[in-house]
Amino acid sequence: MHPLLLTFLIFGIPLLIGLLYVFFAGSPPLRKYIATRVALTIPMILILATVVFLVMRIIPGDPIDSTLGPKGTPEIKERFAEQHGLNDPLYVQYGRFVGNVFTLDFGNSLVYAQRPIVDELGERLPATLEMVIPATMFGLGLGLFLGTRAGMKRKSAGDYGSRIFSVVIYAMPIFWLGLLFQLVFGVWLGWTPIAGRIDPEIPLDRTTNMLVVDSIISGNWAALRSSLEHLILPTLTLGLVLSGVFLRLTRINVIETNQEDYVTSARARGVKEGTVTRRYALKNAMIPVITLMGLQVAILLAGAVLTETVFSWPGMGRYLVDRILTRDFTAVQSVIVFFALFVAVIALAVDILYSVLDPRVKY
Amino acid sequence: MIKKIAFLLVAVALIAAACDSDSDDTTTTAGTAEETTTTAAQETTTTAAAEETTTTAAAPAGEAGTIIIGTTDTVSSLDSSDAYATRDWEVLKNFSEPLIKWEPGGADTLLPGLAEALPEISDDGLTYTLTLREGLKWGDGTDITNEVVASQLTRLLTISDTGPNQVGLTLGNPYVESIEASGESDVVFTLTQPLAFFSQVLAGGPYIPMHPDYFPEDELVIFPEPPIYGAGPYTVTEFVPGETMTFERNEFYHGDPPNADKIIVRHFADPQSMALAVQNGEIDIAWRILGSELALPLADVEGLNVAEIDAPATRYLVVNHVLEPTNDPNVQKAIASVVDRDEISDRIFGGAVTPLYSQVPPAFFGANEAFDEIYGSPDLDAARAFLEASGYSEDNKLVLPFWYPPEHYGATTADAMLIIAEQLEATGMIEVDLQAQEWSTYVGAATGGQEYPLFVLGWFLDFPDAENYTQPWIENGGQGSVVTSYEDNSITPGVNPELLVALDAQRGLTDPAEREAALDELQNIYAEEVVTVPLWVEPEFIVYRDGIAGDPNLPNPEALNIGASMEFIYSLLTDAG
Numbered sequence: 001m002h003p004l005l006l007t008f009l010i011f012g013i014p015l016l017i018g019l020l021y022v023f024f025a026g027s028p029p030l031r032k033y034i035a036t037r038v039a040l041t042i043p044m045i046l047i048l049a050t051v052v053f054l055v056m057r058i059i060p061g062d063p064i065d066s067t068l069g070p071k072g073t074p075e076i077k078e079r080f081a082e083q084h085g086l087n088d089p090l091y092v093q094y095g096r097f098v099g100n101v102f103t104l105d106f107g108n109s110l111v112y113a114q115r116p117i118v119d120e121l122g123e124r125l126p127a128t129l130e131m132v133i134p135a136t137m138f139g140l141g142l143g144l145f146l147g148t149r150a151g152m153k154r155k156s157a158g159d160y161g162s163r164i165f166s167v168v169i170y171a172m173p174i175f176w177l178g179l180l181f182q183l184v185f186g187v188w189l190g191w192t193p194i195a196g197r198i199d200p201e202i203p204l205d206r207t208t209n210m211l212v213v214d215s216i217i218s219g220n221w222a223a224l225r226s227s228l229e230h231l232i233l234p235t236l237t238l239g240l241v242l243s244g245v246f247l248r249l250t251r252i253n254v255i256e257t258n259q260e261d262y263v264t265s266a267r268a269r270g271v272k273e274g275t276v277t278r279r280y281a282l283k284n285a286m287i288p289v290i291t292l293m294g295l296q297v298a299i300l301l302a303g304a305v306l307t308e309t310v311f312s313w314p315g316m317g318r319y320l321v322d323r324i325l326t327r328d329f330t331a332v333q334s335v336i337v338f339f340a341l342f343v344a345v346i347a348l349a350v351d352i353l354y355s356v357l358d359p360r361v362k363y
Numbered sequence: 364m365i366k367k368i369a370f371l372l373v374a375v376a377l378i379a380a381a382c383d384s385d386s387d388d389t390t391t392t393a394g395t396a397e398e399t400t401t402t403a404a405q406e407t408t409t410t411a412a413a414e415e416t417t418t419t420a421a422a423p424a425g426e427a428g429t430i431i432i433g434t435t436d437t438v439s440s441l442d443s444s445d446a447y448a449t450r451d452w453e454v455l456k457n458f459s460e461p462l463i464k465w466e467p468g469g470a471d472t473l474l475p476g477l478a479e480a481l482p483e484i485s486d487d488g489l490t491y492t493l494t495l496r497e498g499l500k501w502g503d504g505t506d507i508t509n510e511v512v513a514s515q516l517t518r519l520l521t522i523s524d525t526g527p528n529q530v531g532l533t534l535g536n537p538y539v540e541s542i543e544a545s546g547e548s549d550v551v552f553t554l555t556q557p558l559a560f561f562s563q564v565l566a567g568g569p570y571i572p573m574h575p576d577y578f579p580e581d582e583l584v585i586f587p588e589p590p591i592y593g594a595g596p597y598t599v600t601e602f603v604p605g606e607t608m609t610f611e612r613n614e615f616y617h618g619d620p621p622n623a624d625k626i627i628v629r630h631f632a633d634p635q636s637m638a639l640a641v642q643n644g645e646i647d648i649a650w651r652i653l654g655s656e657l658a659l660p661l662a663d664v665e666g667l668n669v670a671e672i673d674a675p676a677t678r679y680l681v682v683n684h685v686l687e688p689t690n691d692p693n694v695q696k697a698i699a700s701v702v703d704r705d706e707i708s709d710r711i712f713g714g715a716v717t718p719l720y721s722q723v724p725p726a727f728f729g730a731n732e733a734f735d736e737i738y739g740s741p742d743l744d745a746a747r748a749f750l751e752a753s754g755y756s757e758d759n760k761l762v763l764p765f766w767y768p769p770e771h772y773g774a775t776t777a778d779a780m781l782i783i784a785e786q787l788e789a790t791g792m793i794e795v796d797l798q799a800q801e802w803s804t805y806v807g808a809a810t811g812g813q814e815y816p817l818f819v820l821g822w823f824l825d826f827p828d829a830e831n832y833t834q835p836w837i838e839n840g841g842q843g844s845v846v847t848s849y850e851d852n853s854i855t856p857g858v859n860p861e862l863l864v865a866l867d868a869q870r871g872l873t874d875p876a877e878r879e880a881a882l883d884e885l886q887n888i889y890a891e892e893v894v895t896v897p898l899w900v901e902p903e904f905i906v907y908r909d910g911i912a913g914d915p916n917l918p919n920p921e922a923l924n925i926g927a928s929m930e931f932i933y934s935l936l937t938d939a940g
Contacts, residue, residue, distance in 0.1 A: 060804035070806060110527075111527070124605075194643055314630075
């Protein structure tokens, strides 16, 4: 089975089940809201696809020159354009592109060996998810923990320390932090690998292209260990940078929630401090954090390019940047449509989570 | 209730779909080998100098018999009728082999490859006949016949133009009219015109026959599924794009068996990470592309060795002969007189690049230093005299738009271009309008010849001969020099037509002394006409840990037998642990 389909099944099915559950179990207004949002996704993606299609053709540079380089003679360039339909009228190219989107075919890359885009996404997307998900979990966990503590003990040494940490870590260039970790943990201490996803000498059958998952599926524990070891530095780097922003957001929201009457009355009723923190302060402070988390995951799908570059992680971020630089029209268009789908799903999931976290939110 | 049942049914259906998955993918192997030598080829080129620095041992990267090579180069095609990049050719030459090949470590001696001897050349220089070795087999054990070799090589002439790189239109069709099998084991090449350098072309990547079962006669297969069988010392047994490529022994190889059982090439996105990886022993060799700023400090690391290779990567300015103001011969000569290559080398590269005074690099047969002899290095007074002759002065300055791509040739490009701009302005009569443009826009504008009067480009060889360092800019095939039009090869008004005559004259000369004289004349006219202004040659660096070695009996063992041909033959590598 194609890794892209498997990735959808692994991540999409739980999401879909959750969505269906909310849909069937939810109130009629919620159902209507979900149906409207899903229906709106189609024109949204079409508009985005059209904008990307036009922008790629308006900006200077083209895939012919960037592929063939200085060695491309006028005759060779003309053949290339003809073969790839780049001489066709714009509306013909657009029709072809939209047709590909609706058939989820996406066509072939223009610049890199003309490989099917779906195959390239099948290699890149699982790699990105494998890095982004643990990094976000780590960043979120650390940010929540430190942010809650800082918010609950305002103006303490811990609060000041956390605030300094959050500013420093967020301001630190991610490639510099990555290189620093490579040097310290990889070269000086020799604890972790420098780059890559797995020791190349360990054979592994790639089914999903998420190597941790593949290692577990095939019971290959050496591969599991190696893939986990290779995840440490990218996760640490990306997660630490993310934790800064989660920390600050959690802290300020916990402080604000702490000043609400219902928290004061809970304390007055003698509710234990731990319960006040978890059930009253933190839970209510979570809504903006969840919003940010949703946005961050969506951004990181294509935005972890620096982490991917430093750790030679063949993910979506590097892929998109490379293809924009080479003006690979079909690849860029397809990837952005794909992202739009992803972002739409995440945004919907976040909106639904609001109503779960805060009963006051009605649809 | 109905809602819940409906939900459950959908959920069960989705879970069932998820469970109905199967896996695919991966590996296989192959086995053993040899090699051969014979006489030296024609005249041509020279070798690569290799320097070295060492210390003690570092932890080996792989298990016994496995060597791991790091690279930042990407593979873009594995079909010889399409592949047109250094990295692609390196891969091709390790899992397959051309009929004749370069002696590893140099670029001045040709050896038989799949052929049993160097080509027999007809008196008129139009026919090259090669006889295949007996008993040749592909990596899967099937026989290699002369019919198969001829028909597979003919793909270069017939279907190369259907691929993304179209190498046949540059290195096939212009030189070769037909490739045919003759008798039991001969392969006959009929050329379009006598070419003194055709043997060098024949030893290149495009002339590697591919296995017909995996590379059909009428279709390019850019990334075949491994195992990829060829006639070389290794078989490609695994390929994960953007991550690794694995080579294992080909037991049917006609030559010496490779020393290492397995070679794994690991891709790095960032040269800095690759430098760190060779430092901590994750890889055994770091190869292409480590700049001098990353490679040279590694010489001080215990257990690592650094070797410099006189690579044929050049940088040069293109002076547009059609656009104003560079269509003025005096302006062209003034620019040629101003450039101080030593200053660029010292200030930007710490002396790590070699100043270039001809478009042909000094490591190649026939190279001279025409620009130094004609224009000095530099001569500001001469530059001012040229400018004055065209009416420019300190009050009436020449405004010169000068373009460069800030990212494509590395981070040092901007600094180097700034220095050239300073040098031009040091005449007091030129005001440089220095502008940067991102590569995908830049390359079209530059090579189209209609937008940039002065700009910088780089060149990496297709085959190691002076022809490959002159023809592309004289017969304007898209290099932006615009001294001749592409369609009819007619010379730009004002440019000496002798240029085309001189280019053509050296092509058919097989006598080394005669060709050297003809190349000298060609380079002199080239410099007089300022077709381009050569700047510098950039070396390549290879870093490897103690224990890794090349063949000590071949040239450049310190650089693991990589020479000016830039061929890296993995089968020569040994790992003493």
